[in-house]
Amino acid sequence: MIPKESKDFIKNNFKKESVVCLTGAGISAESGIPVFRGKGGLWEKYDPQIYAYPEGLISLLRTQPQGLANFIVDFYTLLIKARPNPGHLALAVLEKEGIVRSVITQNVDNLHQASGLRSVIELHGNAFRIKCMECSHTIVLERDRIKEMTELVKINKDSRIKLLKVLSRYFPRCSCGARHRIDIVLFGEMLPEEALTSAYKQLDNCSILLLIGTSLVVYPAASLPLYAKERGAKLIEINNEPSMLSEICDYKITGKASEILPEALTLLGYA
Numbered sequence: 001m002i003p004k005e006s007k008d009f010i011k012n013n014f015k016k017e018s019v020v021c022l023t024g025a026g027i028s029a030e031s032g033i034p035v036f037r038g039k040g041g042l043w044e045k046y047d048p049q050i051y052a053y054p055e056g057l058i059s060l061l062r063t064q065p066q067g068l069a070n071f072i073v074d075f076y077t078l079l080i081k082a083r084p085n086p087g088h089l090a091l092a093v094l095e096k097e098g099i100v101r102s103v104i105t106q107n108v109d110n111l112h113q114a115s116g117l118r119s120v121i122e123l124h125g126n127a128f129r130i131k132c133m134e135c136s137h138t139i140v141l142e143r144d145r146i147k148e149m150t151e152l153v154k155i156n157k158d159s160r161i162k163l164l165k166v167l168s169r170y171f172p173r174c175s176c177g178a179r180h181r182i183d184i185v186l187f188g189e190m191l192p193e194e195a196l197t198s199a200y201k202q203l204d205n206c207s208i209l210l211l212i213g214t215s216l217v218v219y220p221a222a223s224l225p226l227y228a229k230e231r232g233a234k235l236i237e238i239n240n241e242p243s244m245l246s247e248i249c250d251y252k253i254t255g256k257a258s259e260i261l262p263e264a265l266t267l268l269g270y271a
């Protein structure tokens, strides 16, 4: 439930082009995609020191191909099954009504795009895309192709050579000669410059920054709320528990994004 003072703020201030959103894994929780941290999080099952770093994934391929195969299968099985939930869909309606100007997301699950949202800034890339490691040429991975790859990875997970053969079929060489890899930002890697520049541009003149389902522990994404606040934005947090930056938020709404956002939609008369 949205508390009364937040309700009043939303009703009186969610005007045209006034809201920018920063989303994290929590907005996709009700789509069946586990968050990263906390109970049941992805990093509880897979050590991020290995699975979130390029070096770790490469060493896995050499020393423990089954581990890498299990991670790929778990990760992509959830992604291809996931569909936008009422939280994603509510943001798409708020964009259509001209209230939400842009959504900056840390998520790589493509669910904002699948909800019909048009202005999505992907800080950490997109798991449904592969990118050449040299010339940045990108290819979109269709859901069926990912499904096929996941099946073949499962069958060939006990042999490093066979697993490599499968992966090289779905992450082919580019015409420039280099190889494609998944287009997501791993720990220790630079964020896509264009995305970060667009995010800062959105925050240069936004009156409200809606922080949805993010623990705000990973930089530079976690620097955006303060950047916005220093330029006069009001911060509203929607989370089912406090984040690292709850203290600097002007309004804190505790609950599930998939329930709170549709409630805000009704409050504004769009549902």
Ligand code: APR
Binding pocket: 023, 024, 025, 026, 027, 029, 030, 035, 036, 037, 038, 041, 052, 106, 107, 124, 212, 213, 214, 215, 216, 217, 218, 238, 239, 240, 241, 242, 243, 255, 256, 257, 258
């Ligand atoms: N509704 C709203 N918030 C939720 C919900 C929900 N249904 N479920 C969980 N949350 C909140 C949690 O309380 C937590 O604050 O979502 C947040 C999820 O935090 P993380 O798992 O840390 O995810 P995120 O903030 O997106 O992580 C940022 O870290 O591992 C990297 O690259 C990865 O993009 C990711 C980045």
